Amino acid sequence: MISWRAIAAILLVTGPALLAGEIPPDARRSGYAFMGPDTRAMQDDDTANPGMLFVLDGEQLWKKTTGAADKACADCHGDARSSMKGIAARYPAFDKALGRPVTLDQRINLCRADHQQATPLPYESRDLLALSAFVGHQSRGIPITAGDDPQVKPFVDQGRALFMQREGQLNLACTNCHDDNFGKRLAGAPITQGQPTGYPLYRLEWQTLGSIERRLRSCMTGVRAQAYDYGSPELVALQLYLMSRARGLPMETPAVRP
Amino acid sequence: MAALINVPSKARRGEIIEIRTLTSHIMETGFRHTADGTLVPRDIITGFVCRYNGAEIFRADLFPAIAANPYLSFFTVAKESGKFEFEWIGDNGYSSTASASITVG
Numbered sequence: 001m002i003s004w005r006a007i008a009a010i011l012l013v014t015g016p017a018l019l020a021g022e023i024p025p026d027a028r029r030s031g032y033a034f035m036g037p038d039t040r041a042m043q044d045d046d047t048a049n050p051g052m053l054f055v056l057d058g059e060q061l062w063k064k065t066t067g068a069a070d071k072a073c074a075d076c077h078g079d080a081r082s083s084m085k086g087i088a089a090r091y092p093a094f095d096k097a098l099g100r101p102v103t104l105d106q107r108i109n110l111c112r113a114d115h116q117q118a119t120p121l122p123y124e125s126r127d128l129l130a131l132s133a134f135v136g137h138q139s140r141g142i143p144i145t146a147g148d149d150p151q152v153k154p155f156v157d158q159g160r161a162l163f164m165q166r167e168g169q170l171n172l173a174c175t176n177c178h179d180d181n182f183g184k185r186l187a188g189a190p191i192t193q194g195q196p197t198g199y200p201l202y203r204l205e206w207q208t209l210g211s212i213e214r215r216l217r218s219c220m221t222g223v224r225a226q227a228y229d230y231g232s233p234e235l236v237a238l239q240l241y242l243m244s245r246a247r248g249l250p251m252e253t254p255a256v257r258p
Numbered sequence: 259m260a261a262l263i264n265v266p267s268k269a270r271r272g273e274i275i276e277i278r279t280l281t282s283h284i285m286e287t288g289f290r291h292t293a294d295g296t297l298v299p300r301d302i303i304t305g306f307v308c309r310y311n312g313a314e315i316f317r318a319d320l321f322p323a324i325a326a327n328p329y330l331s332f333f334t335v336a337k338e339s340g341k342f343e344f345e346w347i348g349d350n351g352y353s354s355t356a357s358a359s360i361t362v363g
Contacts, residue, residue, distance in 0.1 A: 047264035050327040053282045056260040207285075207326035 019164065021179040023193060023245075030249055031192040031257055034183070039204070043256040051133060051202035051254025054126075054209045058134025061127060067118025073131075076115060084138040089251050092240045094151040101152050101240055104132050105211065106231060123230035129209045133200050136253030144197070144251060147244025159241025162234055168225030174238075177219075189258065194219075196242040198255020209254060212239055259283060263344065265358040269336035277308065277316075278331040281346055281354060287322040303328060303348035311340040320348075336362045 018024065032040060042048050062080055065072045077083040092101040095110070102110065108131050109120040121128035147156045163174045177186070178194035185191065199212040206214075213235050217227035228234040264278040281303070288300025300322065308316040316332045328346075344356045 045264075047262045047278055047280060048329060050280060050329070052262055053260045053280065053327060056262070057282070204325075 019160075021175055023179055023182075025248065028195065028246060028249060029193055030195050030197045030246075030252060030255075032198070032252060032255065034190040034192045035256075035258065039256055039258055043198075043252070049202065049254065049256055051200075051209055051256060054130045054133040054200070054202075055137045055254060057126070058130035058132075058137075061131055062134055067112065067116035069115065069117040071116050073111070076111075080134065080138050084135045086139050086142045088132075088136040088139040088253060089142045089144050090146045090148070092146060092152070092155075092236055092243070094149055100233070101155050101236055103213075103231075103236055103239060104135060105213075106236075108132060108135070124211060124214060129200050129211065132211070133209060133254050136200065136251065139251040140253055141250050143248045144243055144246045147240055147247065152240060155237045155240050156244050158234075159237035159239070159244075162238050163241055168220065168223035170223040172223045174219065194242065195246045195249060196239065197246055197249050198252035198257070200253065201255040201257055203257050205258065212242075259346075259354045261344070261346075261354065261356040263342075263356050263358045265342055265360055266336075267359070268361045268363065271336060271338075271362050273336045274333055275336050275360075276331060276333055277342065278329070279306075279308075279344055279356070280327060280329045281356075282327055283346070283348070283352075285320075285322070285324055285326045285328065289322065301349050301352075303346050303352065305347045306330060307345045308332070309343045309345075310334060311338065336360065338362050 032043065035043075046052050059080075062073045065075070074080070088104055091104040091107065093107070094100070095102045095107075105123065105128055108128065112118045112120055121131075166173045166176075174194065177191050182191050182193045196212050199215070200209050202209050203215075213230050216235060216238060217230075220227040259282040261279065261281040264276075266275050269275050283303050284301060285303065286298055286301040288298070288302070290298045292298060302322055302324070303320045306318045306320065306328075307314060315334050318330060320328060339360060339362045342358045342360065346352070346354045
């Protein structure tokens with residue numbers, strides 16, 4: 001007789017059941033794996049990777065005092081190489097005071113508001129990108145664990161539902177491209193699995209560093225949907241699901257993409 | 259502006275070495291318009307010079323079609339220990355410098 005208990009045990013050790021079309025964990029690959037040799041070479045060489053220019057700017061900002069409290073990030077957090085190591089790999093993370101997950105960008109702005117008494121930096125501003133690139137860079141090579149915290153489970157689920165949801169005039173869901181059709185091409189561009197391993201990253205098309213939210217918003221515009229606002233609960237939930245979906249893949253910040 | 263310079267710290271006399279430079283700059287072409295139709299003024303790096311112990315060894319003119327954050331790589335012969343100095347100049351009085359040392363043995 002087949003024991004149902006044994007089946008339940010198997011389900012438990014293999015983690016949450018995959019929905020139709022979802023990529024099994026051992027088949028998950030960073031966007032890096034889909035790039036040409038030139039773009040890979042650019043990402044691999046820190047003196048050719050333009051994202052590193054932003055990391056250098058972020059390092060300066062880390063040491064600079066600002067706001068009414070006249071404090072620098074470094075005054076409280078010390079050497080980022082140890083204090084910020086692995087942090088980006090577990091963001092978005094649950095904020096107890098707010099009762100919801102916050103992204104790394106939001107976390108940095110919370111520190112600016114609460115601890116530096118400074119005005120929050122606008123999304124996609126050079127300074128916010130530089131700080132999050134600098135903090136994110138300290139996690140390079142560290143496996144992603146965001147989404148493991150049981151408190152964020154409902155938000156991961158919300159993000160997964162959004163990922164599966166068809167939208168826009170083209171009526172396509174994220175899953176239709178990034179689960180069902182990765183490895184193929186959309187016009188000239190390779191369709192990747194949409195893994196969030198390298199953000200903020202340098203996109204050659206943008207000629208600058210950009211956040212994951214900018215990327216998600218352009219995927220939404222691409223299917224002619226109304227993109228969610230920067231910092232909206234939907235974008236945070238999507239990021240959280242993408243990070244949990246990339247569980248175990250190493251961080252690459254700052255990556256380079258075509 | 260931030261710059262990333264890649265020069266070997268040591269070389270043999272007479273060795274051909276590669277120098278790579280990457281610098282921050284938006285390289286605004288001067289051909290783009292905002293949503294309300296106003297022209298975004300040109301703001302680019304127009305020139306780059308590299309000097310090796312004071313003597314110019316490489317020079318480049320840059321133009322609007324060059325991508326943001328220009329990357330330049332070139333070769334030279336390691337003759338003596340000393341310093342490479344790099345200078346970028348551009349629109350609106352833009353000027354930025356960097357340097358790197360080499361030991362030639």
